[in-house]
Amino acid sequence: MTDQTASKSAAAPAPPASPRERGHWANVWAQFRSHRGALMGSAVFLFICAMVLFGPYIWTVDPGYQDFRARNMRHILACFSLPWGDVANCFLNPSEMVSINVTWAHPLGTDNIGRDTLARLLFGGRISMAVGLTAMGIALFLGTLVGVLAGYFKRIDGLLMRTTDLFLALPLLPLLLLMVLLFREPLSAAFGTEGGIFILIVTGIGITSWMPTARIVRGDVLALKEREFVLAARSIGTRPGRMILRHVLPNVMSPIMVSATLGIASAIITESALSFLGLGFPPDFPTWGRLLNDGVQYMQQYPERVVWPGLLISVVVLAVNYVGDGLRDALDPRIRGR
Numbered sequence: 001m002t003d004q005t006a007s008k009s010a011a012a013p014a015p016p017a018s019p020r021e022r023g024h025w026a027n028v029w030a031q032f033r034s035h036r037g038a039l040m041g042s043a044v045f046l047f048i049c050a051m052v053l054f055g056p057y058i059w060t061v062d063p064g065y066q067d068f069r070a071r072n073m074r075h076i077l078a079c080f081s082l083p084w085g086d087v088a089n090c091f092l093n094p095s096e097m098v099s100i101n102v103t104w105a106h107p108l109g110t111d112n113i114g115r116d117t118l119a120r121l122l123f124g125g126r127i128s129m130a131v132g133l134t135a136m137g138i139a140l141f142l143g144t145l146v147g148v149l150a151g152y153f154k155r156i157d158g159l160l161m162r163t164t165d166l167f168l169a170l171p172l173l174p175l176l177l178l179m180v181l182l183f184r185e186p187l188s189a190a191f192g193t194e195g196g197i198f199i200l201i202v203t204g205i206g207i208t209s210w211m212p213t214a215r216i217v218r219g220d221v222l223a224l225k226e227r228e229f230v231l232a233a234r235s236i237g238t239r240p241g242r243m244i245l246r247h248v249l250p251n252v253m254s255p256i257m258v259s260a261t262l263g264i265a266s267a268i269i270t271e272s273a274l275s276f277l278g279l280g281f282p283p284d285f286p287t288w289g290r291l292l293n294d295g296v297q298y299m300q301q302y303p304e305r306v307v308w309p310g311l312l313i314s315v316v317v318l319a320v321n322y323v324g325d326g327l328r329d330a331l332d333p334r335i336r337g338r
Helices: 002-011 024-033 036-058 076-081 084-092 094-099 117-152 154-169 172-191 193-207 211-224 228-235 240-276 288-298 304-331
Strands: none
Touching: 024 036, 024 304, 036 117, 036 304, 076 084, 084 094, 117 154, 117 193, 117 211, 117 240, 117 288, 117 304, 154 211, 172 193, 172 240, 193 240, 211 240, 228 240, 240 288, 240 304, 288 304
């Protein structure tokens, strides 16, 4: 009887691990998964990234091709502007589409010189997303470097923080405009028009956006310096470089990851603002901000030219902000589990 009981207990499945027995990243994922807004934001952001990466291979229309016979075509959804009885007929009857200047060849319409709007949105999304990710990487590198050095080394803390305060006091948009006017021509001559402007914009956004990350990282490093494991590592003679890389930096990854998500949204908005002002990429190199700039003068006759790029910018920024909110809740142990 005892042997049968022992065999049954051995075959019984193990009880599920409690939250304390699970690993750190398992707890983070469980908390992140419980945030519906963060999950939806992640799905939308990944979908848009896949769309701009692989969309041009599916919709193979050249974004720079000019078809003057198809100028100012309306988007396919214009069929819904007809009386309800003619909506289905519009989608199926080519002659009805022609009557309202709509064609399946250009489902989102064309601009004033016949360039396909969908192709330009997909191609421009690559540039806008690349600018956001690259500028975010530069800002995170500078902010993390300054924050860790200022928090760990007391001698240079005052100098680095006063430098941070100086950058915070500078107006962002006028400084970027000045950088564009001063360095646009030299960089374009050295790296080409598109390459030079890309380097200029991502560098300008990156070196003017690292200050909040530096302040957050510095505060966390100051708190970590007094923790027991850091004091123990210091007592056995661990060098400062190894201390930072092995013990300090992994423990400040949470605010860095949150800053990364918010930095992408900020960089995309800044690039769109520069392109909207006509100081970003050239007209034949579309970004979402450039498409907004091109569509402003036709906004009354063709409002969709402003709606499509503006909608994509808004959706990406909203999705990234939701992801950042979910990461903040998941990575903060004081909030996790509520």
